Amino acid sequence: MKNVFIIMSSFCLFTCCSQEKEKDSSVPEEVKPQALLLADPTIFYDKGNYYLYGTTGGDTPLNGQGFMVYTSSDLKKWTGPAGTQNGLALKKGDSFGDKGFWAPQIIAYNKKFYMIYTANENIAVATSNSPLGPFKNDSKEPIIKTGNQIDPFVFIDDDGKKYLYYVRLTNGNRIFVAEINDDLLSIKPETLTECISGTLPWENTENTNWPVTEGPTVIKHNGLYYLIYSANDFRNPDYAVGYATSTSPLGPWEKSKTSPIISRNNVPQNGIGHGDVFFDKNNKMHYVLHTHYSSSTVAPRKTGIIDISFEGNEIKADPKSFHFLVN
Template identity: 70%
Template sequence: MKNVFVSLSLFCIFVCCSQDKDETKAPVITVPKNIFVADPTIFYNDGTYYLYGTTTGNIANGDGFLVYTSSDLQKWSEPKGAQNGLALKKGDSYGDKGFWAPQILKYNNKFYMIYTANENIAIASSDSPLGPFKNESKKPVFETGNQIDPFIFIDEDGKKYLYFVRLTNGNRIFAAELNDDLQSIKPETLKECISGTLPWENTQNTNWPVTEGPTVVKHGGLYYMIYSTNDFRNPDYAVGYATSQSPFGPWEKSSNSPIISKKNAGFNGVGHGDVFWDKANVMHYVLHTHFSETEVSPRKAAIIDMEFTGKELKATSNSFRFLKN
């Protein structure tokens, strides 16, 4: 009887200790973190979304471009680039500082990254969206001047156009037809498109008005240029658009601009992004915001849904969300 009593006591102690141990075990909770990139772009290929941009977090933007991946636009990976998270690494292509505003496109079974470095524009290529993107010549598209924020648009007839910002009496948006090698322009086609002339485009009334970050899409026979205005440090940094019947203009600015601003997004400094379509063919605009109400950097990546209503382009305010991993 004594042995039975001892056994039962030991069993109760074991059970109680086990219960106490289980009750005190803290659950593992993963808190999603903001992704800190500015001037972002999202490229979709073969079931995967790839996010690139100007790095504003722990890695200086002099190192190149990180790339994040997602299968659903909800959960993003840590940087997945071929070279320690970088899709393009300094030394493999043109430039040694100021790596800004990349765009990715697929052309003739290769992937191309057009980007800014040293306040000029260059194009690198790779066999994978993860890189490594390289340009053996290490030469920019333009031999003279300062230009940033490139975007390539390929029209239905196969002609290729480079839209970019030239730093001359303000940040002004220009266009030129690209040669088929995607490395040079046809100089005779170079033309200015848009500058900051409206009150919402220069809320601080500066002597250097800013229009930048162009993206061009075609819908219903019209060309739509989506662009950002004001200095990126200005809380009024915002997104508007203009339309044209030609890739070169003349461009008619929408009376509904800005279509994305702190008023409908709810955050300061919203702008400079890119359009993309998801797996369900829903149109989105990926952009950045200021870090907080009082701090500009590091800037946060976010997306907002967009749609065409007739000839009008609109953003869906309640669809705004930050990208997290």
């Protein structure tokens, strides 16, 4: 689940910021690096630049107004927000929906940039001629018109077929997939298939009646499909990342016995998860994700990166590579 706790974020920021500041008072506060506070993040690479998007958190005028974007040329120093609309790449009014702007994904397709995102607990798509925006919806209708769904991810296979992975809010947060039409505006309902739900102990450490699996990302390696996902409620310190594999984009999926591959057990951060895979300019694979703000406070969530790689047919994370993003 997403940024349902925004009302408390201003209080949390003031109570926790003193714990997060550097102790070196000789550095003026205005030039100290500041942690980026985006949840459900994604990084898109295009022509030598990286673009970071996510669910806006914290006590900021842009919260709930759309999607900010930050830019970097080296993954170290980030500038922004740099969107064309006062920092926003997509703003409310040009979009479907008017609240709950969560979990965007950016792809280059048909000589345009597409943003697939959640608003009003439904999924929509907007287009732009630039990763900085402005992204606008040609249709103010959601892709799927029944029920509630979040966390979209579009995967384009080698044969050109396109698949929408997303989370349906039904008896838990369950990950589904369907073929999506070439215009990316509707699915082929006859292909709708459930992928996974939270059935393993690590996926539901509080043993709730509403198990959560969410934040899907799908990649293909050596003919095998990898569904990377997060499990547990995002407010739970045990929020973590695992994966499942399949020989078909529609499944069935076999959960990895090595999951979770990223958790507070190997990276000392609470609530670590819900991100996206990206490849840097040297084709090195990374996973961008969020964590809780501190050991005692969930919001606003902080953005970080960790290196991941394939070892045979397994995905491994390098805990020592984890670092927060700053600007």
